Amino acid sequence: MNLFLKNYKIVLLISTFFMSCNTQQEVTVSKTTSNEVSTSSKKVKNIILLIGDGMGLSQVSASQFYNKKTSNFERFPVIGLSKTSSASELITDSAAGATAFASGIKTYNGALGVNTDTLAVKTIVEEISKIGISTGIISTSSIVHATPAAFYTHTKKRSMYEDIATQLVNSDIDFFAGGGIKYFNDRKDKRDLILELEQKGFSVNTQSLPMNTKPVFNKKQGYLLASNGMPKMLDGRGEFLTNATKLALESLSSNEEGFFLMIEGSQIDWGGHDNDAEYLISELIDFDNTIGIALDFAELDGETLVIVTADHETGGFTLAQDNGDYNKIKPVFSTGGHSATMVPVFAKGPNAIDFGGIYENTSIYNKMKSFFFENNNN
Ligand SMILES: [Zn+2]
Numbered sequence: 001m002n003l004f005l006k007n008y009k010i011v012l013l014i015s016t017f018f019m020s021c022n023t024q025q026e027v028t029v030s031k032t033t034s035n036e037v038s039t040s041s042k043k044v045k046n047i048i049l050l051i052g053d054g055m056g057l058s059q060v061s062a063s064q065f066y067n068k069k070t071s072n073f074e075r076f077p078v079i080g081l082s083k084t085s086s087a088s089e090l091i092t093d094s095a096a097g098a099t100a101f102a103s104g105i106k107t108y109n110g111a112l113g114v115n116t117d118t119l120a121v122k123t124i125v126e127e128i129s130k131i132g133i134s135t136g137i138i139s140t141s142s143i144v145h146a147t148p149a150a151f152y153t154h155t156k157k158r159s160m161y162e163d164i165a166t167q168l169v170n171s172d173i174d175f176f177a178g179g180g181i182k183y184f185n186d187r188k189d190k191r192d193l194i195l196e197l198e199q200k201g202f203s204v205n206t207q208s209l210p211m212n213t214k215p216v217f218n219k220k221q222g223y224l225l226a227s228n229g230m231p232k233m234l235d236g237r238g239e240f241l242t243n244a245t246k247l248a249l250e251s252l253s254s255n256e257e258g259f260f261l262m263i264e265g266s267q268i269d270w271g272g273h274d275n276d277a278e279y280l281i282s283e284l285i286d287f288d289n290t291i292g293i294a295l296d297f298a299e300l301d302g303e304t305l306v307i308v309t310a311d312h313e314t315g316g317f318t319l320a321q322d323n324g325d326y327n328k329i330k331p332v333f334s335t336g337g338h339s340a341t342m343v344p345v346f347a348k349g350p351n352a353i354d355f356g357g358i359y360e361n362t363s364i365y366n367k368m369k370s371f372f373f374e375n376n377n378n
Helices: 002-032 034-038 057-066 094-103 124-129 161-169 193-199 240-252 267-273 277-301 362-377
Strands: 046-052 078-083 134-142 175-179 202-205 220-224 259-265 304-309 318-322 325-332 343-348 357-360
Touching (some): 046 094, 046 277, 046 362, 057 277, 057 318, 057 343, 094 124, 094 362, 161 193, 175 240, 193 202, 220 240, 259 277, 277 304, 277 325, 304 362
Parallel strands (some): 046 259, 046 304, 134 175, 134 259, 175 220, 202 220
Antiparallel strands (some): 078 343
8 A cells, every 4th residue: 555655656756747847848838939829919811721632740740851951840839630521421532621621511522612412602712802802722733623623613523624614713713823724725615714814804824933023913813834733843843832822922912901822732642642752752841841931921921820731641651660670761651542530730820829629620711711700800
């Protein structure tokens, strides 16, 4: 009995010791990040939502081991976990996953901007455009691919690319950049959607991003820079994602009412599907660098909330030990498809604190919408 008590005391002492260590650590952490976490007196004017398609925690961890620079993921003071299942399946696809972020509903795999009865549901882009907020989307896939499309389309099947392109022309989007020219100018119905975009007030560029000329602020801008998906990083995509992000931030931030920008690292998912670690990691590092651009902007601005998350994990990716050598990492995959694992959510800026905890993917939409409307009412 005495022995038990003695041990119990030791355990207590040890845990008190660790608790005090933890507390000290926490105090230090909150000191260094006090700007980010506690200056919530500022309201959210702008939101940058970065979606790493197929990016689970092992993918994020890859930036720690394979990126020569310190990972930008380490700049976030708040981290949560998102539950990704769709209405129809335990394991979501990108269409249902992005619809959860864009419209706040769980729907069936393959659906974009429609509910389980295939009825259209409002997107955040439609809702905030009505209160004068500018909107932009950037992806390294074609711009009509599931994730970007969920923000402007209502389509019962994600593969209806030409129909989705038509809906982009008639949407409220002010800035877009990605691939997919062929869905606009090489169509079954022979319509020239590039011309139609111009008639709707867009300046459309199918050659390159105008990095050395000033962007046209008074016009909507569209950049379609590949026939379908953008090239891989391994095939020389270069700085498309970072530069498109800089350009979008310059253009959209000229709106005093605020902006919403969605940026997708689409091909993290494709590297996962291919079980190709080199492909996946090169895309992840490009996405990490893009997060850096968003955070640099937000830190200067002070009224911008940056959220980084994923729609689901792809590949059942793990950074495993290599044949018993614990000093060597061997990236391995357990599936060629998606997995049901929760995905991380990183947040920085006003109201970032609301993103701690475990919640459904739909609550990311609910929080974003409430910040925009709360700001608008005051
Ligand atoms: Zn996928």
